[in-house]
Amino acid sequence: MLVLSHADVARLLTYEACIPLMRDAMIALSRGRTRQLLRSIIDLDAGRAFGVMPGAMGGQEAFGAKLVSVFPENFAAGKPSHQGVIVVFDASTGAPTAIVDAGEVTAIRTASASAAATDILARPDAARLAVLGYGEQAWRHIEAIRQVRRLTHVTIWGRDRALADALAVRTREIFGIAAVAADDVASAAADADIICTTTAAHDPILDTGHVRPGTHINAVGSSRAGPAEIGNALVVRSRFIADYRAGVLEQGAEFLNARAAGLIGDDHVLGEIGDVMDGKLAGRIAPEDVTIYKSIGHVVQDLASAAWLCAAAGKAGIGANVAF
Missing domain, CATH: 3.40.50.720 (NAD(P)-binding Rossmann-like Domain)
Structure with a gap:
């Protein structure tokens, strides 16, 4: 199983790569090629939360889920407010193939999706x-x-x-x-x-x-x-x-x-x-x-990012491979 850390994601997932990736993912969603459930949120104490977001890219593309905690007070301490993992499964075998840091993916893909939307909606x-x-x-x-x-x-x-x-x-x-x-x-x-x-x-x-x-x-x-x-x-x-x-x-x-x-x-x-x-x-x-x-x-943004990261990491020789 490939494991990609916060540093691995930050190194590989540039805005130049992620903005068009988000555009493609959102078109795929609107064409009905992807599948997903609404996110489930469990409220924790002190305004904290835990979210679960499952989905599938469709066809022979990846499926999986994002598991993420939201601790708003972390920002003041210099830590990410969103922390978690994206678990990616192989669509042809059903095997889990990768665990990707969700905090950094969420940070980049959210802004990249807004940029893609801005590009087509702003003057x-x-x-x-x-x-x-x-x-x-x-x-x-x-x-x-x-x-x-x-x-x-x-x-x-x-x-x-x-x-x-x-x-x-x-x-x-x-x-x-x-x-x-x-x-x-x-x-x-x-x-x-x-x-x-x-x-x-x-x-x-x-x-x-x-x-x-x-x-x-x-x-x-x-x-x-x-x-x-x-x-x-x-x-x-x-x-x-x-x-x-x-x-x-x-x-x-x-x-x-x-x-x-x-x-x-x-x-x-x-x-x-x-x-x-x-x-x-x-x-x-x-x-x-x-x-x-x-x-x-939505999770197809995360899965598209994670699948792209797995391919890019393989080419660059980045990430840790662990037995599962």
Whole structure:
């Protein structure tokens, strides 16, 4: 069995590789070539959680599951908030063939999926990015979005101004992009062409009055029913597109809140981002449209990444092979 560590994944899975990989995986999902169940979540003490995500890529491609713990307090200690493993099985023999670090895959594939969605939904001239949050996904989204748009400015907001300032400094120093921290969400979003919400907010922080016409939003921070980052009026205003429609209809908090308020029906989820990428669904129709890509994450993103990593590791001679 091949075992790929956090360091192995970080070395191999670049954004240049992962963004097109996510595009292909989401098209495969929307074409019905993959199979998956909704994620199961067990709530633990102190806001922690344990999730199980099983799925299959279809045909003779890999199947397996991601097992992941979420410990939000780890960020303050410099540790990953998401930790776990992706277990990959061989579709022809049924044998388990690989264990891959899930924390690093989740970090890269989530931002890469947002970048792929941004590439097809944001205006071609979009250059100003606002990031709400300053955790791992905030940084990963800056890394990934710059792969698909020529960013000229990044604004960062978070409840701890010092941490938002630190992320702005990191962005300036590493990427040479003008970056500042904002005092509030309204200031951060005011001039943005692209907004990424990557917070752990329980109640909405971004609403329609914060967002100018033509903006694209990646709603990432909430991946389950309950915590929501985006207010009802903004959901109603938007062209709302899911990563996985069945998942968003059951677990997409922002959509569920607006539906519960009687403001929208299921048809407000226009379809999946894979349908847009496949040319079967219009994404942005007009320059002034506000588009939302609702990301809850799904296991075919993890399995596609893990299968690609196994092949790349074999070619590069990376990873540990252990008897099973």
